[in-house]
Amino acid sequence: MNPSPFSQIAGQEHAVTILGRAVRNNHLSHAYLFYGPEGIGKALAAKALAKAVNCEERYCPADSPCSSCRKIEANIHPDVEEIRPAGNFILIGQIRGIKGKLALKPLGGEKRVFIILEAERMNTEAANAFLVTLEEPPSETIIILVTRDYEAVLPTISSRCQGLRFNPLPGKAQEKVLIQWGVDPEAIPSLIQLSGGSLGLAKQYLEEGLLEKEQMVKGWLERILKEGYSAVFSLSGEMPSSREEVCDLLDLLELNFRRSLISQIEGKPGVNEIARLRKISPGKLEKLIELVEETKRLIKGSVNLQLAVEVMWLKLIELAS
C-alpha cells in the first residue's frame, strides 16, 4: 500500500495521525477547524485530506497520482473547492455560494470538500450565515476551516467543528527539512529561532537573503556601540524604506541581545556573540529587547519610520553605555 497523502507533511505527526485514523476508520467529522501558526502545513493538510477521501486507489503512488489527486493538486477538481478572502474578508456572498453548491449532489468525487482558508477573516454576517450549514451539512460533505488565529474565529463556529491544532515544528524536525532544502548549516540556528517553527516563514527568510542581512545588522550594532551618536544618522540612510523589511531587520537585531542575555544567564559564551554586549547587564539587555519590540510595534502602526528607528538607536546607546 502506498503512503497516504498526509505523509508529505513534515513535523505534524499529531494532526496527521488523527486525520489518518479518522479516514481509515471512516470516522470523519463533517467540519474541521485547522488552527496554528502560519506556514506549518495547515492548508497542505487540508488538501491532503481532500485527496485522501477522494483518492481512486487509496492511495495512489506519489509519483504517478490518480486523476482525482491530480485534479485536486491542480485545483480543478469539481468537488473540491478552496475559498479565500475576497479582499480583506470572506463575505456572506461566498458562504451563500457554498450553500448553493451544497444543495446539489457531488459531481463525481466521493466527498465534497470545501476548504476555507484564513477562516478568521469571515466577517460577522458570513460567519453567522455559515452556522447552520456547518452544524448539519448534507451527507458526504467535509468543510475544513483553516486559520492561524483560533481566538479570532467566532466561538459559535469553532464549537461546531472538530478543532485540530497544528503546532510549530519542533527544532529537530525543522532542521531536518532545512538540511533537505540545502540550507547553509551556519544559518540554521538563527533561521529556526527567527521562524519560530514555521517552515513557510523560514522559506521566506531564505528567499530574502537572511545571512547577508544578519551580517549587516550585526555590523550596524557594532558601529553604533563603538561610534555612539555620530553613527546614528549615517545609518539611517542605509535603512530600507519598507516597514516590513525594517521589522525583519529589527527581529535580527533582537537576536543579538537574546544571545548575549542567554549566554550571561547560563554563564557560558554564546556562538556568534558581539563582545561589547557581554559588558551589558542582563537587566539592561532585557530593556534593550523591549525597546526593539516597542519600536517594531510602533513601526507596524503609523509612525514616521525613520524617526522611530533613530529614536530607537539613540535610546539604545543611552541604555548600552
Added chain:
Amino acid sequence: MSYTVLARRWRPRVFEEVVSQSHVTTTLANALRQERIGQAYLFTGPRGTGKTSIARILAKAVNCEKGPTPKPCLNCPACAGISAGQWLDVIEIDGASNRGIDEIRDLREKVRLSPAKSRYKIYIIDEVHMLTKEAFNALLKTLEEPPPHVIFIFATTEPHKVPQTILSRCQRFDFRRIGSGQITAQLKQMAASEEIEVEEEALALIARQAAGSLRDAQTILDQVISYQDEGSIKTEDVTTVLGLVNFDILSKFAAVASQSDAAAGLRLVAEVVEGGVDVNQLVRDLMGYFRDGLILKTDPGQGAKLIDLPDSELASLREQITLLSSDEILKVIELLKECNEKMKWSSQARLLFELTVIKMSRVTQEKIALMEILNRLEELESRITFPNENRIPDQGIKIATPSMAYEFSREAGASSEIPRTHEVGAQSAIPGDVLISDSSEVATVWSRLIDRVKQKKPSLGSCLSAGKMVELKGNDLVIGFSEENSFQAKTVDRKDYREVIESVARQILDRDINLKIISINGNSRRTSTVDSPSNKSDNQFQNFHHITEMEPIVGRALEIFEGEIIKAVKS
C-alpha cells in the same frame, strides 16, 4: 455510509433528555400541560446548551397527535417528520442567512396560511440576532398579534443584539452553562451506549475543556474516539488530541518562579519549544495555572471548589504555591498577561516568552529588594521630626505676608462670628510670623487649581500661574499679581474667567469660593483690590468699557482674542 457526529446523533428528543436546563423544560412542560402555550419564545444562552434542541422538542410537543403534551410520542407522523426535519408545518429558518427585510416580508405573507397537517405552524428562527434592524421591525406587528395557529421560537447566543421591542413580545428563557459534572455524566452514558471504553478521568478532562457546552464536549469525544481506535481511551489521548500542555510542565514553570532559577527556565522553554508546543497557548495555560494557584492561596479551605482540577493535580498545585506569596503570584500573572498581550503584535513569541520567564524567576528577589527599600524608608521616616505637629486642614489654610497675617488676627479678634481656627490662631497672632509651615498644603491646592484650570482653558491657566495664592480664608480665595503682571491680573479678573476659576476651586476645596484679586508689589501689597471691572482703577479700561456694552461684537472679539482696547476711532 458516512458517519454522523455524536452531537447530532445525541440530540435530545424529549424534555427529559435535555441536560441541566430544568428551569426551562419544567416551565415549558407545565405550560403544555395547562395548554397555555405562548405565541413567541426567545431562547438565549451560550453555544451548545440546548436551545435548538428544545425548540425542536417544543415543536413536537405541540404538534404531536396525542398532544399538546409535555411528552411527545415520537412515533406519530408529526413527531417523526419533525425529527427528520421534513414536517411541512415546522419551518426552521437560519436567521443569519435570511436576515433581510424581504425574507421577513415573505414570512409574513406565509404566516397567514393555516397549517397543512398539524395544530400549529411553528417558525424556528435560529441565530435571530443576525436579522437586520429593518427585518426586526417588519416582524414586530406579526409577533405581537400572530394568527392563532402560529408559534415563533427564536434562538440566539447574543440576546443583547435583539431589539428591546422584540424582547418584550417574547417569553424569554435563559439557558445556563452546563456544569462539568453533568457533562461528564452525559459523556459517560454516551460512551457506554457507543460501546467505547473511556477512563473516567479522561471524560472529566473533556468536560473541563468544553467549558459548559455539551456540544463542545461531544465534538472532543468524537475526535478522541477517532484518534484512539484500539483499547480504551486514556487521559493522555485527550491531552494529545487537544494539544494541551502537560500539567507537569506548568508546575515546572512555577518552580522556576519560586526557586529563582532563570537558567533552568530558559532550558525549559527550549525543551518545550523543541517539543512543538505553541508558546501562545502555553502562556494562556500558565495564566490559568497561576489563577488557580491564587484562588487556592486566597481561600485554602473553599477555594478548591472553584477550581476544576483532579485531586492529584490539585495536590501538586497546593505544593507549588506554598513557595510563593499571593503578591508574587499576582506579579507572575501580570507578567504573563503582559506577555500575552505583546505576543499578539510580535513575530518573536519565543523571545518574549523567554524574557517573561527570566522576569518570573526574579519575582521573589524583587520582593526582597522591595522589603529592603520599605525598611529603609521607615527608618528614614523615624529620624525626621516634624517642627509643627498640627496638620492644618483646608479650612484654615493660610499663607500670608506679615501684614496680612496681622490683619487676619485683628479681624478675628473684632468679630466673634468668624470662627477662630485654632490651628492658625496661635501663630498668626504674632505679626511678622510668616505662615509658611504648611506651605506644602497650600502649594498643592494652588498647583491643583492651576492644573485643573489649564485643562479647562490653557491660556487662563498660564495667566493664573503668573499670580500667587495670597490667602485662603473661609470662602475667600485671594490671589495676588505683581505690578508687571497686570495683564494677567486683568485677564483672570474677567467675569467669565472668574467663574471658571471659582467653579474649579469649588471642586477642589468642596465649598463655595469667592475669588479676590489683589495686586502685590514684592512684599508690600497695594491696597486696591480689583473686585470687578467697574471699580477698576485702570482709567483706560473704564473709558473703553462702554464700547463693549454698546457693540457686543467688540466684546466677543475681545473674548476670543483675549485682547484689550487700546484705541477707539470713530468712522
